Each structure stands twice: as C-alpha cells, then as structure tokens.
Amino acid sequence: MTQAPTPRRAVLPGRPKMLSHVAYVTHDTSATARFYTEILGMELVAAVMDDSIPSTGDPVPYFHSFFRMNDGSTVAFFEAPELPAPNGASHPAYEVFQHLALEVDTPEEVDAWHDWLESNGIEVLGPVNHKIIYSIYFHDPNNVRLELTAPLDPTWNDQSQRAREQLREWEEVKRSAEQSGGALVDAVHELTTRRSHRLMSGLE
Secondary structure (H helix, E strand, C coil), rough: CCCCCCCCCCCCCCCEEEEEEEEEEECCCCHHHHHHHHHHCCCEEEEECCCCCCCCCCCCCCCEEEECCCCCCCCEEEEEECCCCCCCCCCCCCCHHHEEECCCCCCCHHHHHHHHHHCCCCEEEEEECCEEEEEEEECCCCCEEEEEEEECCCCCCCHHHHHHHHHHHHHHHHHHHHCCCCCHHHHHHHHHHHHHHHCCCCCC
C-alpha cells in the first residue's frame, strides 16, 4: 500500500519587496496615456495585448498599459472595448475611499503640483493637512481618484504596535455592539469621534 505523502508545512517567505503595479480599467488608453505621461510625467514602459485573460481564461480581448514612477513601481490599465460603463457605487464614500496615493518629498512639492494641475484645467481638492501627511486630490480621465502627498511625520507608517492596538479596539467595539444588539454604526461612530486623528497634533 502506497503511503500518502506528508503535507509540507508552509512557511511565511517574507514580505513583498515593493509595489509592482496597481491596475484599473480604462475606456480610452490614449487619453490615459496622455494624462500619465504629459500631466504626471510618468513613462509608458510596457504594454501587453491578448485575446483572453491569462489568469482565468475568459475570452476578453484587451490592451494592458503600464506607467512607471521613480521607484520602479507602475500604475497599469486595461482597456477592453466590450466592457460596459460602470454603474456607479452603492454609497458615495466608495468614490472617496478607493484611491491611489502617490508620494513626493515635501509639502512644497505638493503645492507645486497643485498649481501645475490647475494650470492644465484639472480640478484639485485641497491641500489637506492630515497631521501626518499633506495631500491634494484630483481625478484622472477614468475617474480614478488620485492623491499626491508628502509626509509631515517621518514615522507615520512605522507605527505597527499602535496600529495593532487600534485594530483590537475596533474589533472589540464591533463585537460588543453585535453581542449586545446595539447599533453597529453608532458604536463605531462614538469610537472614531473619540479617536479621530484630526484632534491630535500627530500620532499618539
């Protein structure tokens, strides 16, 4: 009788080195290319065409384009003419929460980008001082919300212990509301009002 092979125990191999690319849908690659190369100064560095999606096999012909930033990471787009226009989000917050943030070195650079974008007829929101970062917001031709930001606190993304503590508190408030039958939205509203970073001069 053949003995079944012993399953291998998986070992965490580390963590990803960097962002390779983030991908969105475009309905006009030419307009997208003009925006990312002429307005944002990024370079079109790769393009792929295929008659089906490699990961799923779905027979959807597409053009896939990649635009590179200084650190080598890229923003990518798929154009597939058969795709219908999006139907819109079920809540307006989706259109705010889902965004792509691009970093520059200083708030002064953010302000320079503000002037450049507006001089090219692009509507800009901000600047917004988030205490830990300084940002402006705008949209590309595909209605992707973009953020240009500079750090105000060099340790803003090096607060893992504090982040884990906040996650535990968030989970506990949700769990308590569910167990007590209370209103979840009210419970998290009270928590976020109490913990709002806008009330702090920086991270705790």
